[in-house]
Amino acid sequence: MQFFTRKYRNMRVVVEPRSTVVIEGVPIIKGLNNKFPLGLAVEFKDGLYKTNDPAIIKALKAHVNYGVHFFAEDIKPGEQNEEGAQMEQDKREGVEGATSKCQFCGEKFANKGLLGIHIKTCPRKDET
Numbered sequence: 149m150q151f152f153t154r155k156y157r158n159m160r161v162v163v164e165p166r167s168t169v170v171i172e173g174v175p176i177i178k179g180l181n182n183k184f185p186l187g188l189a190v191e192f193k194d195g196l197y198k199t200n201d202p203a204i205i206k207a208l209k210a211h212v213n214y215g216v217h218f219f220a221e222d223i224k225p226g227e228q229n230e231e232g233a234q235m236e237q238d239k240r241e242g243v244e245g246a247t248s249k250c251q252f253c254g255e256k257f258a259n260k261g262l263l264g265i266h267i268k269t270c271p272r273k274d275e276t
């Protein structure tokens with residue numbers, strides 16, 4: 149299965165954030181949702197990402213940015229969230245609101261300035 153993105157040549161998609169649990173004093177890395185034991189992030193190169201792993205395909209298609217920032221080669225009519233739909237959403241949410249979501253933890257901020265301050269200290273930043 150091939151996934152593609154139009155907006156970015158290279159893009160990192162966090163499929164499952166990593167989380168660290170400490171067991172008897174030893175930090176253990178695990179996937180936050182227990183779907184991928186070590187968490188998972190995939191890298192689009194030149195706008196493309198290929199995988200044959202059914203678990204990754206399923207997870208990517210369930211991703212919040214699927215149909216928005218990236219698509220699958222077999223996407224069906226109606227599943228495809230074209231740029232137009234995205235622009236409509238941006239208008240509804242206010243462009244600042246739509247672009248001020250922390251890429252690491254998903255927390256939303258009123259503007260990019262606040263987001264920038266948050267990102268420096270985001271607790272999730274070093275886990276991905």
Ligand SMILES: [Zn+2]
Nearest residue numbers: 250252253270
């Ligand atoms: Zn954050």
